[in-house]
Amino acid sequence: xxxxxxxxxxxxxxxxxxxxxxxxxxxxxxxxxxxxxxxxxxxxxxxxxxxxxxxxxxxxxxxxxxxxxxxxxxxxxxxxxxxxxxxxxxxxxxxxxxxxxxxxxxxxxxxxx
Numbered sequence: 001x002x003x004x005x006x007x008x009x010x011x012x013x014x015x016x017x018x019x020x021x022x023x024x025x026x027x028x029x030x031x032x033x034x035x036x037x038x039x040x041x042x043x044x045x046x047x048x049x050x051x052x053x054x055x056x057x058x059x060x061x062x063x064x065x066x067x068x069x070x071x072x073x074x075x076x077x078x079x080x081x082x083x084x085x086x087x088x089x090x091x092x093x094x095x096x097x098x099x100x101x102x103x104x105x106x107x108x109x110x111x112x113x
Contacts, residue, residue: 026059029082031070034063038086059084 046059073087
């Protein structure tokens, strides 16, 4: 029994080591232009992920609606066109109740003339 448990443990360790060596390429789609501060911040984020993963996770960034329009970013992530997508919730074709609720609740209250 001990030999079986040891063999299974060694097999699982070997499998996890092989899985970590495989490179993963992610596509990050951003609807904003390259001059927007979110794009360089996303590049820094991607660089930090690549560094922390030992180079096994690489990210290609596509700004300026290169993979699709801003309205389509949710669908692009769902359908596998992009692995990560940045999408404005205010312009959603689909309903995201909580984002609508927060947007209404956080609107500034007009108190003056």
